[in-house]
Amino acid sequence: MAETTTETTKNAPLLAADGTPLRRKLEQALFVSRMRALGLVAPLLAFILAVFIIPIVYFMIQGMHNPVYADRMPNSTPILQAWDGQSPVTEEMAEAMVKDLILTRDNREIGRVATRVNQEFSGARSMFTSSARKAERMEPPFLEALVDADKDWGKQEVWRAIKVAATSWTPAYYLAALDFQYAGDGSITRQDAERRIHVALFVRTMEISLIVTISCFVLGYPVAWLLAELPVRKANLLMILVLLPFWTSILVRTTAWIAMLQGQGVMNDLMVFTGLNQVILQISMLFNDYKDLTVSSLCGIDVNAALGSIPAAVEKFGASPPGTLTRCGAEILAAFEQGGESGARSHAEALAASAQRWGYGDERFSMIYNKLGTIIAMTHILLPFMILPLYSVMKTVPPSYLRAAKSMGATNWTAFWRVYFPQTIPGIGAGALLVFILAIGYYITPALVGGQDGQMISNFIDFHMRRSLNWSLAAALGGVLLIIVLFFYWLYDRIVGIDNMKLG
Amino acid sequence: MRATSQGMDMTADKAADAFVEFERVQKSYDGETLVVKDLNLNIGRGEFLTMLGPSGSGKTTCLMMLAGFETATHGDIRLDGKAINNIPPHKRGIGMVFQNYALFPHMTVAENLAFPLEVRKLSKADIETKVGRALDMVQMKAFGGRRPAQLSGGQQQRIALARALVFEPELVLMDEPLGALDKQLREHMQYEIKHLHERLGVTVVYVTHDQSEALTMSDRIAVFNDGVIQQLAGPATLYEKPENAFVAQFIGENNKLRGRVENIEGSHAVIALDNGPKVKALAVNCGGIGKPTLLSIRPERVILGPEAGETALKGRVVELIYLGDHIRCRMEVAGDDEFIVKVPNNHAHAVLQVGEETPIGWVVDDCRALDAA
Known part of the structure; x- marks a missing residue:
């Protein structure tokens, strides 16, 4: 039976009672119910399209397209785009720039243009605004006049940065998001080590x-x-x-965690009360994680230097220095920087003297305003x-x-x-x-x-x-x-x- | 009658060699009511024992206590002479088939079968041969690579059976294993399980609420009600000689006539029915003179027409249902219109009409005077 059915479909399509092909008849029959179903989801579909899909597409484009400069600087934009970024800056480019500066100063758009260029090269803002003020009185040759107004105009890399700003469609932002620098001549280099943050x-x-x-x-x-x-x-x-x-x-939940975890918060009080802080301290010292838990706590302290200064305090107090370790470490470090090892030692001794006042062993941990706090609160x-x-x-x-x-x-x-x-x-x-x-x-x-x-x-x-x-x-x-x-x-x-x- | 004597023989010699023993076992879940009340039961080696009863009668609880998933509140459970109350389930070495098979869905059939062998740390080669043999045993050789979800209900049932047997346990527990199958497949599987049991000689404790299933497969049946074993006997005894009203009602179809004991003569009693006539019955469990009693007569043991003989009553036909092999005749007898007679569909049977009155009777020993439940 199955075989004959397949054969029929192969040779001639099955027909419905009124002679139309069965497949089409079925589609017609289903069409109405499908439309009705679509009608039910249409409002949501339209909503998602309007407030989700379109904004996402828009912002993805925004990451590649920035027409702030090109829209406001009509004279210099085509010339900068035609420039290869290697050959010397021409008088023609300077003239177009001066025209544009006059134009944007008149229609009060110079601030936005300056901000845009400043993103490519810091210092551009003052250079643009001050030059624009002087632009009306400039005489040819314009390049020299510009350099007179601000000597940065004489640098080729400044012009390259302006060229990047003048290009509306640019991979510069995506590259910057990955710590690369896109120069005006099209070259891609890694950011300087101290600026690689992303x-x-x-x-x-x-x-x-x-x-x-x-x-x-x-x-x-x-x-x-x-x-x-x-x-x-x-x-x-x-x-x-x-x-x-x-x-x-x-x-509220996040704030509750602040109350729980802060230096004078519930968790720290509890740990001091039960002596658990001492236990944790001893254990963490065993594993040499002392720095992670206490001194550094990512408060921008150079951990190694702080550690180097701590033996003095440890020598004085036995296992653990007194007080809030973060503060303690910072103070010792400061003393170390000012007075060298002997300075650090004397400061540690001063801390030891005040340790009696603070009460020995109330070390508190930095559990909030750092990575640990973020992890705890987000987990919750x-x-x-x-x-x-x-x-x-x-x-x-x-x-x-x-x-x-x-x-x-x-x-x-x-x-x-x-x-x-x-x-x-x-x-x-x-x-x-x-x-x-x-x-x-x-x-x-x-x-x-x-x-x-x-x-x-x-x-x-x-x-x-x-x-x-x-x-x-x-x-x-x-x-x-x-x-x-x-x-x-x-x-x-x-x-x-x-x-x-x-x-x- | 051959079946009866065979059943009785087994009862005798199996109980002597007790493999599983329940001694004064009680179980309570809430500390207020007893689900199992003072259970004493010996199961012989190689026996097929069925725990039969309505839901809530305590039969599954007994099985779970034996498997180790429930602990007895009081009493001892012994397996092969050793008390197992404090042995965790995984050390008892008891095979178990569950109601919904409990095949692991994330493993193939072969992996499912290998599981009990792997946890016993058998060698790979051993596992392979044993799994192959077990699949062979249930005629599922070709299905080792499939997932349980790709099998039909009957096939899953077979795999569950093979999995409970693959590590060669001496005792296998089955908790309503056929409940999810359709009628035809269920009957087929009943025979299959029965034959497997005969071939392997393992001890089987089987729980069901389906009496025909119990009658088909078991050496002995323990009928549970209200946490107590009502009767423990072979299928034939249970059907033909129920000891109390519950068993008579629960196993097979049964006619009941209410009355009062008028006189007792040896093993027989004279009963005055609530609605008039006096009948003679076998005094089984009816108490003394003047006590209420329930007469139990199987529908197929009722004699109609002129042959009705000594205990003849009058019956009026209320309804006739044609069922092929027999005709089911509902009658009004002594004021009760639920009296059923099964008239065999043969040439000799009496031709009946609705509304007709006919004499009915039975052999005296077929009418059993039981407790008035």
């Missing part, structure tokens, strides 16, 4: 996101398991506790996003699987690891992807509790959006971030498979 920031962002994801998994997995196993009444109560953070403002805020998918998957794993495994001779651990755990992988994948992607673009928490070394890329984007007003660089940074997220999504699909993801 790549390090991206790496740190990913590092924090990864740590947060792992912490969420480690903390969330047992909770999700408990939720799935407990009787309904207790599970509901626990579920409310899990969801409680969702109902609290993110600002993102935890539900890990627990909920895990819970929904665990709920579907029947307890009989574990029983079956045990009846076959598996220990509790083997039964968990070989039978239960593999079946929760879709939930782990979903939770991890959710948390990681949310974390990688997180803004408000690092802004509040991140201090210096807890800042993430979003905070930098914010900086360029609101402070430096370099929107194109902000757009390029956002674009790179988007590409990174898509890359992780692709990686996840390759390793785990996106069909394996279960969000609930």
Whole structure:
């Protein structure tokens, strides 16, 4: 029977009762219901298109396209673009520049142009505004007149920087987002070592996101398991506790962590009260992580120098210097810088004298306004996003699987690891992807509790959006971030498979 | 009657060589009610014992206590002479088949079968031969590489069976393993499990609420109700000689007539039915004179028409249902219109009409006077 059917379809298409081909008839029949379904989702589709897709495309373009200069400097733009960036600056270029300066000064646009060029070469702002003031009175030869107004006009690299600003479509911002410099002659070089901040920031962002994801998994997995196993009444109560953070403002939650973790905060008080700080200190000294926990705390102190000065204090106090170690370390370091080793020693001795007043052993840890604080607060805020998918998957794993495994001779651990755990992988994948992607673009928490070394890329984007007003660089940074997220999504699909993801 | 004697023989010699023993076992979940009340049960080596009962009767709890997933509140459970109350499930070496098979969905069929062998740290070669043999045993040789989700219900059932047997346990527990299958497949699997049991000689403890399943497969059946074993006997005994009203009702179809004991003469009693006539019955479990009792007669043991003989009552036909091999006749007897008679569809059977009155009767020993439940 099956064979004859295939044969018929091969030879001649099946016809409906009224003679039209069956396939077309089916499509006609489905068309109306499909249109109706589309009508239902159309408002959302339009909404997403208007407020999500179009802005994303727009800002991706903004990262490559900046017409501020080209729109306002009509005379110099074509000439600069035609210039190869190598041959000497011509009188023609200077004349066009002077015309443009007069023009922009008259229509009061010179400030914006100057800001734009300043992004390529700092110092350009004053050069442009002061030259523009003098431009009306300039006489040919214009190049010399310009150099008279500001000697920077005589430098070729300044003109190259202006050429970059004059190019509306430019890879400069994306390259800058990756710590490369795009010069006017089309050459691409790495940024100077001290200005390479973006790549390090991206790496740190990913590092924090990864740590947060792992912490969420480690903390969330047992909770999700408990939720799935407990009787309904207790599970509901626990579920409310899990969801409680969702109902609290993110600002409140983050601020609560400040109260918890700050130097005179609850956690530090508790540790001093119980003596736990001493234990942690001793342990961290064993592992030689002293600097990470205490002195440096990423407050911009040169760790090695501070460490070098600390033996004096240690000598005086035995195992640990007194007071808040961060402050202590900084003071010793300052003393070291002023008076050398003997200065540091005498300062350490002065600290020792005041140690009696402070009370010995109340070392407090810097747990907030640094990377640690960011990680703790973000883990707390993102935890539900890990627990909920895990819970929904665990709920579907029947307890009989574990029983079956045990009846076959598996220990509790083997039964968990070989039978239960593999079946929760879709939930782990979903939770991890959710948390990681949310974390990688997180803004408000690092802004509040991140201090210096807890800042993430979003905070930098914010900086360029609101402070430096370099929107194109902000757009390029956002674009790179988007590409990174898509890359992780692709990686996840390759390793785990996106069909394996279960969000609930 | 051959089946009966065979069943009885097995009962005798299996119980003597107790492999699994429940001694005064009690179980409570909430500390207020007992789910299992004072359970005493010996299961012989190589026996196929079924725990049969309605849901909530305590049968599954007993199985779970034996498997080690529930602990007994009181009493001892012994396996091969050793108390196992404090041995964790994974050290008991008991094979188990679960209601919904519990095949691990992330492993192939072969990996599922290899699992109990791997946790026992057998060598790769050993595992391979044993898995192959187990697949052979359930005629699933070609399916080793498939995932459980790619198998039909019956195939999954076979794999679950093979997995419970692959590590050669001496005792296999089955918790309503056929519950999820359709009727035809269920019957087929019943025979298959029965044959497997005969071939391998393992001890099987089987839990079900389906009495026909229990009758088909078991050497002995323990009928559970309300946390107590109501009767423990072979299938034939259980059906033909129920000891109380619950068992008579639960196993097979049963007619009940309510009455009061008028007189007891040796092993027989004279019962006055609530609605008039007096009948003679086998006094099984009916208490003394004046006590209420329930008469139990199997529908196929009722004799219709002139042959009805000594205990003849009058019955009025209420409904006739044609069922092919027999005709199901609902009658009104002594004021009760739920009295069922199965009339075999043969040349000799009486032709009945709805509304017709006919004498009905039975052999006295077929009418059993039981407790008035």
